[in-house]
Amino acid sequence: xxxxxxxNTIGAGAEEARGHSGGGALxxxxxxxxxxxxxxxxxxxxxxxxxxAPEIARAARPLQFVNVEVSQGPHPFLRRPFSLSWFSAxxxxxxxxxxxxxxxxxxxTQWETGTEVRVLGPLGNGFSLKDIKGEALQNADRPRLWxxxxxxxxxxxxxxxxxxxSQGWEVALFYGARSMAxxxxxxxxxxxxxxVIVATEDGTYGSRxxxxxxxxxxxxxxxxxDVIVACGPVPMLRSxxxxxxxxxxxxxxxxESRMACGTGLCKGCAVRAAGDEEKYYHVCSDGPVFxxxxxxxxGAP
Amino acid sequence: xxxxxxxxxxFAGIKMKNPIAAASGVFxxxxxxxxxxxxxxxxxxxxxxxxxxxRAGNPPPRVAETPAxxxxxxxxxxxxxxxxxxxxxxxxxxxxxxxxVNISADTYEEFSELGTIFKDVEGVSALEVNVSCPNVRAGxxxxxLDPRSCYRAAKAVKDAFGGTVIVKLSPNAADIxxxxxxxxxxxxxxxxxxxxxxxxxxxxxxxxxxxxxxxxGLSGPAIKPVALRCVYQVAQAVTVPIMGMGGIRSWEDxxxxxLAGASAVxxxxxxLVDPLLPERLTRELAGYCAxxxxxxxxxxxxxxxx
Numbered sequence: 001x002x003x004x005x006x007x008n009t010i011g012a013g014a015e016e017a018r019g020h021s022g023g024g025a026l027x028x029x030x031x032x033x034x035x036x037x038x039x040x041x042x043x044x045x046x047x048x049x050x051x052x053a054p055e056i057a058r059a060a061r062p063l064q065f066v067n068v069e070v071s072q073g074p075h076p077f078l079r080r081p082f083s084l085s086w087f088s089a090x091x092x093x094x095x096x097x098x099x100x101x102x103x104x105x106x107x108x109t110q111w112e113t114g115t116e117v118r119v120l121g122p123l124g125n126g127f128s129l130k131d132i133k134g135e136a137l138q139n140a141d142r143p144r145l146w147x148x149x150x151x152x153x154x155x156x157x158x159x160x161x162x163x164x165x166s167q168g169w170e171v172a173l174f175y176g177a178r179s180m181a182x183x184x185x186x187x188x189x190x191x192x193x194x195x196v197i198v199a200t201e202d203g204t205y206g207s208r209x210x211x212x213x214x215x216x217x218x219x220x221x222x223x224x225x226d227v228i229v230a231c232g233p234v235p236m237l238r239s240x241x242x243x244x245x246x247x248x249x250x251x252x253x254x255x256e257s258r259m260a261c262g263t264g265l266c267k268g269c270a271v272r273a274a275g276d277e278e279k280y281y282h283v284c285s286d287g288p289v290f291x292x293x294x295x296x297x298x299g300a301p
Numbered sequence: 302x303x304x305x306x307x308x309x310x311x312f313a314g315i316k317m318k319n320p321i322a323a324a325s326g327v328f329x330x331x332x333x334x335x336x337x338x339x340x341x342x343x344x345x346x347x348x349x350x351x352x353x354x355x356r357a358g359n360p361p362p363r364v365a366e367t368p369a370x371x372x373x374x375x376x377x378x379x380x381x382x383x384x385x386x387x388x389x390x391x392x393x394x395x396x397x398x399x400x401x402v403n404i405s406a407d408t409y410e411e412f413s414e415l416g417t418i419f420k421d422v423e424g425v426s427a428l429e430v431n432v433s434c435p436n437v438r439a440g441x442x443x444x445x446l447d448p449r450s451c452y453r454a455a456k457a458v459k460d461a462f463g464g465t466v467i468v469k470l471s472p473n474a475a476d477i478x479x480x481x482x483x484x485x486x487x488x489x490x491x492x493x494x495x496x497x498x499x500x501x502x503x504x505x506x507x508x509x510x511x512x513x514x515x516x517x518g519l520s521g522p523a524i525k526p527v528a529l530r531c532v533y534q535v536a537q538a539v540t541v542p543i544m545g546m547g548g549i550r551s552w553e554d555x556x557x558x559x560l561a562g563a564s565a566v567x568x569x570x571x572x573l574v575d576p577l578l579p580e581r582l583t584r585e586l587a588g589y590c591a592x593x594x595x596x597x598x599x600x601x602x603x604x605x606x607x
Contacts, residue, residue, distance in 0.1 A: 028336055077367075261573035
């Protein structure tokens, strides 16, 4: 194992912050000056970049995210949150993958090897197998993890798939995209030992239909040895939640939100708690992964 | 060289070791910040706008990016005065940084009650009376648009609290200097300005307002010229010290606000983007003072009009 550490890329602020004891509070978020080591256009009409961020890579868990500075000037003002599509503590690298959807993500297409960007992370609680041990899976011979991904919602689930497969879980990925052009590369899931089933809405790749059409037939066989984690557009998450309503298997959803700080300071990324008009969770500090029955995803129950 | 520069100041009785404060609403009660940066980097911290009863806040979406800034309609989500007084403030006290408790209310009676509650809480250096929040229906900004209402709100808090009272002004008032003078007559020992400007954004795809609460408060570099103008005018209209805020993100901004008449400044929206900003601003301000032969940045205050 090689440990890639370039002292020039370590954020001085984060190192200073670590030097202070902070009154007993745990320091685990780093603002680092990260260097881009590779950036490429990959299948699915998305960009993918690897960045040197050893502190973040060491502290990261699956389904955490980072907040990335896209401009040093006053505009665009906010950082952009991106989930970690891959990270390696050993290599000191984190990877983000993004579709061009607006001003910030467009600026990021100008990145090249050597570009330095400020990256804050890891953010959010993330989600790992330890978080679901309490779900009567303890005694399962071969627990099963079912990942349901829509569009770019595939991306943050890879670290979890890898973790689960390496610990002997049976892992399957149901993945849906609009059309073949938007289908992202799933080969890393396959390499990790994950079964991959793809659907496109127009049938140009995999079977024709939505990701929920793939999930529906297996629901009757889901039980206490199964866990479902879904990530994608809210209408997709709502459909999955509705489908799973009568299943014994727990469903977790990873949410996205408009966000400012990503750290819990601003309370901007509110999501309504299920069945409680007067309670909100925050995607960054309470999530981004929630038990589906905790949060209001809109539409019919 | 830097040793000759002293950044400390006495801001209406609040002993600040540097003039950079955390603005209310971007710092919570410090718990989240303590995981990212050093709370001791701030000269003072103003906690989240606190109301008598807990508030859940407004429906999402609550934030939207706008040119060189952002809109927010958080809606004063906070755990209420009791939890703030019994749990949040005692925890925050350990850092030894002056704590300013920002309070918001719907009525003068509630303001008075809040003043009484925080009077007995150890470690509260000042109350900041929020008469300028654009995101709550009753009360909020209404107190800050009219001199008479502002006077009564300031007086209600001052009479009940007794200690240092800061009134946070709204740029949405027709004449901010009139409101500022009324706040001082009501008992304000200092003023902080500006709160956010009322604004909105519309989603052209859904053809509906983007924020769940329809309107929100504009902050960030976009509002800096407005904030600077307000500080410049208010500083000449009153004799109490001013904490200036609105789009501050560089040491040059800090110096500008001081020249306009602010003794201290606060970082708001830019702290959300650059959480380690106070450390950098303090270092760079000290560097500037050393280069210019300024013993204490207090020498700069109001120089633009003096």
